[in-house]
Amino acid sequence: MDPRQFLAEQFADHEKTVAATKTMVADAFAQLADACTVALKSGNKIIFFGNGGSAADAQHLAAELVVRYRLNGRALAALALTTDTSILTACSNDFSYDDIFARQIEALLRPGDVVIGISTSGNSPNVLKALEAARDRGGVATGLSGRDGGKMTGLCDPLIVIPSNVTARIQEMHILIGHALCDVLEQRLRA
Numbered sequence: 001m002d003p004r005q006f007l008a009e010q011f012a013d014h015e016k017t018v019a020a021t022k023t024m025v026a027d028a029f030a031q032l033a034d035a036c037t038v039a040l041k042s043g044n045k046i047i048f049f050g051n052g053g054s055a056a057d058a059q060h061l062a063a064e065l066v067v068r069y070r071l072n073g074r075a076l077a078a079l080a081l082t083t084d085t086s087i088l089t090a091c092s093n094d095f096s097y098d099d100i101f102a103r104q105i106e107a108l109l110r111p112g113d114v115v116i117g118i119s120t121s122g123n124s125p126n127v128l129k130a131l132e133a134a135r136d137r138g139g140v141a142t143g144l145s146g147r148d149g150g151k152m153t154g155l156c157d158p159l160i161v162i163p164s165n166v167t168a169r170i171q172e173m174h175i176l177i178g179h180a181l182c183d184v185l186e187q188r189l190r191a
């Protein structure tokens with residue numbers, strides 16, 4: 001396998017996914033940006049969570065809002081549920097891995113908070129449980145997914161579904177959309 005050829009194929013696949021995604025997700029993205037704007041203006045917060053690469057996305061995006069993305073200005077209230085190893089290990093050990101995000105939602109969510117579950121399959125049980133817990137407690141359950149949306153369909157409003165079956169391509173679109181979300185929120189609330 002020639003790495004140059006392989007990389008060219010990866011770029012081609014990425015570009016194909018970008019082209020398919022940008023026409024499909026615009027309305028859901030606008031809805032998500034509006035929901036986050038309302039929450040932040042009302043003194044609520046945005047809560048991100050996901051597994052593996054999506055855990056990295058969750059904490060990456062929370063950091064953009066709490067600290068800065070492109071603009072200096074006020075801190076925006078955001079939290080990733082993927083970072084406290086004591087909570088994550090105690091909850092996995094004593095309860096179940098499926099509860100690691102839902103338990104934190106029970107502790108930390110206030111009505112009006114926006115939660116953003118990130119799952120490329122849309123089927124990770126811990127993400128689904130947290131979305132249900134958020135919805136039950138008056139949170140705004142939203143998500144970033146891929147494939148056919150999985151079980152996140154029907155739990156999230158809006159749900160941004162990336163039209164791809166390749167986990168890496170879906171994640172690449174998630175972080176692009178996440179960055180765009182931070183940019184819109186900065187322009188609305190930090191400028």
Ligand SMILES: O=C(CO)[C@@H](O)[C@H](O)[C@H](O)[C@H](O)COP(=O)(O)O
Binds near residue numbers: 053119168171
């Ligand atoms: O980053 C990657 C693959 O690119 C992996 O770590 C991936 O995030 C993990 O397999 C996750 O557990 C997948 O979960 P999900 O996206 O289906 O919810």
Ligand SMILES: [Zn+2]
Binds near residue numbers: 053168171
């Ligand atoms: Zn990855």
